[in-house]
Amino acid sequence: MRRSTSPLSLTLLGFGVFLLVLAPMLAWYVEPRAKRTPIDINSTTVLTGTGKYFDQEALRTKSGQELTVTRRVLGNVQASEKHGVAIWDVSQTIDNPKTVKLNDPRKAFQWTTERWVTDRATNKAVHCCGESPKRFGGDAYLKFPFDMEERTYTWWDSTLGDTVPLRYKGRAEVDGYSGLRFTGSVDEQVKVGTRQVPGRLVDEPDRGQVNAEEWYSNEKINIVVDERTGRILTVSIAPKMVLRAPGGERDKVTLLQSDKLEFTEKTRDEQVELASADSRKLQLVGETVPVAGAASGGVLAVTGAVLVLRGRGRQAEHRAP
Numbered sequence: 001m002r003r004s005t006s007p008l009s010l011t012l013l014g015f016g017v018f019l020l021v022l023a024p025m026l027a028w029y030v031e032p033r034a035k036r037t038p039i040d041i042n043s044t045t046v047l048t049g050t051g052k053y054f055d056q057e058a059l060r061t062k063s064g065q066e067l068t069v070t071r072r073v074l075g076n077v078q079a080s081e082k083h084g085v086a087i088w089d090v091s092q093t094i095d096n097p098k099t100v101k102l103n104d105p106r107k108a109f110q111w112t113t114e115r116w117v118t119d120r121a122t123n124k125a126v127h128c129c130g131e132s133p134k135r136f137g138g139d140a141y142l143k144f145p146f147d148m149e150e151r152t153y154t155w156w157d158s159t160l161g162d163t164v165p166l167r168y169k170g171r172a173e174v175d176g177y178s179g180l181r182f183t184g185s186v187d188e189q190v191k192v193g194t195r196q197v198p199g200r201l202v203d204e205p206d207r208g209q210v211n212a213e214e215w216y217s218n219e220k221i222n223i224v225v226d227e228r229t230g231r232i233l234t235v236s237i238a239p240k241m242v243l244r245a246p247g248g249e250r251d252k253v254t255l256l257q258s259d260k261l262e263f264t265e266k267t268r269d270e271q272v273e274l275a276s277a278d279s280r281k282l283q284l285v286g287e288t289v290p291v292a293g294a295a296s297g298g299v300l301a302v303t304g305a306v307l308v309l310r311g312r313g314r315q316a317e318h319r320a321p
Contacts, residue, residue: 035146035282036120039080041088043073043142045267047235051258053096053109059201061254068095069261073142083117085126088142090114092158094256109256110241112158116141123230138163144230146282148180155223159216159239160186172224174233177272179224186218195243202245202252212243214255226275228282233271236262 047069054061069092076087093108105111117131118124123145125137138154139145145153154163166182173179193214199207220238225231238260243253263271 037086037118037123037143039075039077039086039120041073041075041142045071045142045235045271046264047237047261047267048264049258049261051261052254052256054253054255055096055098066097066100067256067258067261068100069093070095071142079129083129084120085129086116086118086120087129088116088118090116090142090158110159114158116156121146133161135162140166140225140230143232144225146228146230148225148227148230150180153182155182155184155221157186157218157221159192159241160190160218161192162190164218164221166221166223174224174268175272177226177233177276179226179233179275182223182225184221186216186221189215189217189240189242192216192241194246197243197253202243202248204245210246212252213246213248215242215244215251216240220260226279228279229275231271231275231278233275234263234268236260 049067050064051067052061052063053065053067071090071092073091074089076089080087090113091105092112092114093105094110095108099108113132114136115130115132116136117126117129118141119126123139123141123143125131127134127136136156138156140153140155150168152165152167155166156162157164164184164186166184169181169183171178172181191213194211195214196209197212199205199210202210202212204210216239218237218239220236222236224233224235226233238258240257241255242251242257243255244251
């Protein structure tokens, strides 16, 4: 019997159907699973600026000094895989010109360590796996959720030990890359701890050592975030930490103050590059390939089907008496 259905028509039909099936799979199955907080993170971000700090040797506050905030984040891959969450161990130091040269967190003006545990899909805090502090929470930490919206988010402030609402303020560009801008503040001073100091520092000369109270505020928090990935492109803050006498209501010593600490150029460039690369990957899997696949698959499937039908028609003609 003469074969009228060509291999080409079957190939076109089969490949077209394959693309039609692949397109929704990429958009509805693969892409959502690609939007997961990484667990193998090894990141260092640095903020710098000028301001005041208290020199413990000179026993006075010095102005116009270079201040540095360094945050190191290391993902605990084994524990993350075991519990199905993202577990990040975080170390943050605040350094003045003297301590930054030592490159030793134990010598820093302030050193805090935390363990952040989050849901890999939603970025919400998860209370397990030795998270620290126990009241850790909010929507955003080192990164924001995927697919950002133009609304208010809550950002974890490690110095405050609590969340701060950040309100959407429009779009902004960082090194030519567009992101969403959010701002917030800690206007009212908040007690965040105590520090043992000579009583005379807080106007209590009759007492040798006192547990002075540390109070914190942050008047200007400005963050620009990549819309698709939630990666922070740049940050600027204006922290202030002071000492008060135990139970006192007046600031006695300025420990640290800056009108603006912001990402260094190197950190900003790295964040923009990572955001751009991750965003392109998600767009490719979630939009570009599915749309192109569906369009191409439709054309190939229709073309193949038409050729198959024509072939069968010719076959029927040959069979007719």
